[in-house]
Amino acid sequence: MAQKKRGNSPTTGSSADPGTPQLPDNRVHSPVLLSEVLKSLAPADGEVIVDGTFGAGGYTRAILDAANCKAFGIDRDPEAMARGAVLSTEYPDRLTLLQGPFSEMESLLDGVGVAKVAGVVLDLGVSSPQLDQAERGFSFRFDGPLDMRMSSAGQSAEDVVNAFGLDELTEIIRNFGEERHARRVAKAIVAARDEKPITRTLQLADLVSEAMPPIRYKKGQPVSRIHPATRTFQALRIFVNDEIGELRRGLLAAERLLGEGGRLVVVSFHSLEDREVKNFMKARSGFAPRPHRHSPAAEITGPAASFELLKRGVTKPTDEEAQTNPRARSARLRAARRTSAPVWNMEDAA
Template identity: 55%
Template sequence: MTQPVPSHPRHIAVLGREVLAWLEPRAGGIYVDATFGAGGYSRAILDIENTRVIGIDRDRTAISGGFELVDRSNGRLTLVEDRFSNLANICHAQGVTAVDGVVMDIGVSSMQLDEAARGFSFRADGPLDMRMGPSGLTAADVIAKASEADLANIIYIFGEERHSRAVARAIVAARKEAPIATTRALADLVARIVRGKPGDIHPATRTFQALRIFVNQELDELLLALSAAEQLLQPGGRLVVVSFHSLEDRIVKNFLNERAKVSGASRHQPETAQRPPSFTILTKRPVTAQDDEVTTNPRARSAKLRAAERSNAPAHPSTDLPGWPTLDTVMRGG
């Protein structure tokens, strides 16, 4: 008999109790932790007898940090360094064609924020990097090469920053004098343009969010991952998603609402076959953290959990990606 993996105290996953309650992992089930991070969700799932977990993370540091848990799982945990949008292909490569649950914790992790060298935060000065993976363009590359119009669009769309045009204009003017290569340099520049009130978030918060999302193509990744989970979950399997800002939560909400309704036919095209719902929504409203968790982990304050259960209907066609700025179009001037 396979024994549960002992819990480890070094990391407490956001909404960990709630994730387990909605995921309902059962003995012998197969689950995907699509954003492994520090392994909090995986560890909790592995505490249940004979479960198997496939953990995915594009961050090499997160994968290497999970090797100890792999060793203690007696072959029940497999870690893969990859984008979570590829979760269906990753599982197929492991010989898994259907799973009992998928959990996703969207966005940047506390470990990434705490490491100044990664450039995700302006709390400590570091290189303006922001990449979740080991390759690709950095935020400094985008700041140096993108046009003023593209920078304004990126900051407005992905950061919801009302002063995006003024920030973009200031960036273009400043980079003519010297490269903007550090988090402190960018934060100080934005703070001179965006004036905050006492008690507000730092003036550069939205600009940093926008650049991080853009560099890592996070919203595209989320849409693709949701569709991949839909394809992989077996009937009765559950999808649980934890998001941390309105852009992510809106995507998850709209995806599940679309999949939970009958679609396809209309009075104008009655011959079009209807697509039955592929999900049943379990959380009518997003689940949020209890006061005790917010007290011990302030990051949980903005977390929202949505859950749904897979029906026996076929997966819907993949959703088209929105026409927002992409690395390819911006960096080639398109």
């Protein structure tokens, strides 16, 4: 299908450096915060490392190059797995690809006889190949079917916008898109679909843009630099793929799967995800989230810490990385090391 392109794709570059995975049709995916991920994950010879979001294989390749370890690449996108087959041939006996959601990493690994691992990395969200393929329906920059499913299973964004009630749509757009004008957008969706079903990405992007208040300017510059449909598209994608539920279950699975000393590294791209990761890591390393920024960190009395933080705050990209790879701008890395303490019960969880 011919792609109608609007603006630049956020994760693609015009030239590839040697560490940048080259996709079969010359699109490029630049792994975000790669050197920081490797530093925290610290793969060592003989270890087993899980890349729970294989994508274009950028992290996995770097992990396999950093040490003589074994890697398991998990992704719920069948296309990512198909592309990854090339990488498997480059690292015979060291790379195994497993298709499925990372929330099910324990059963996926159990299926290949692995019960404990030394590292788990998650690089959340969508990949460049997913965003750049109009037919996947993730982007408001290309005209494509309104799909947005990473795994091509379950309900699509088209199902949601055409079937959900006004209140449900408002809630999804407000909660997962943090869109101030959620009600307004939801009303526009309901009005438009009464005329004809909403089936295309640009159809949705245009109607959301029209529903928004006029763009405000300050000193000749628009106050917001993001496309008016950005938050609505983010909300639908998160909802359709149950991304927050996946993340919660994935963190719990990593806690059970990591052996003592094992590293958990998570790169997130928006505040909803980062909040989940921060709360999980801080609570399990013995610190409750601070109620106020000037209050001292409160030590939790309860189960022994199952993690220790590798760094108290987040790691952000350098200015240079943010400039060369715009997708990296909002990236936040958090990392923690598994202690010998037992896994927390759900009742203990923050």
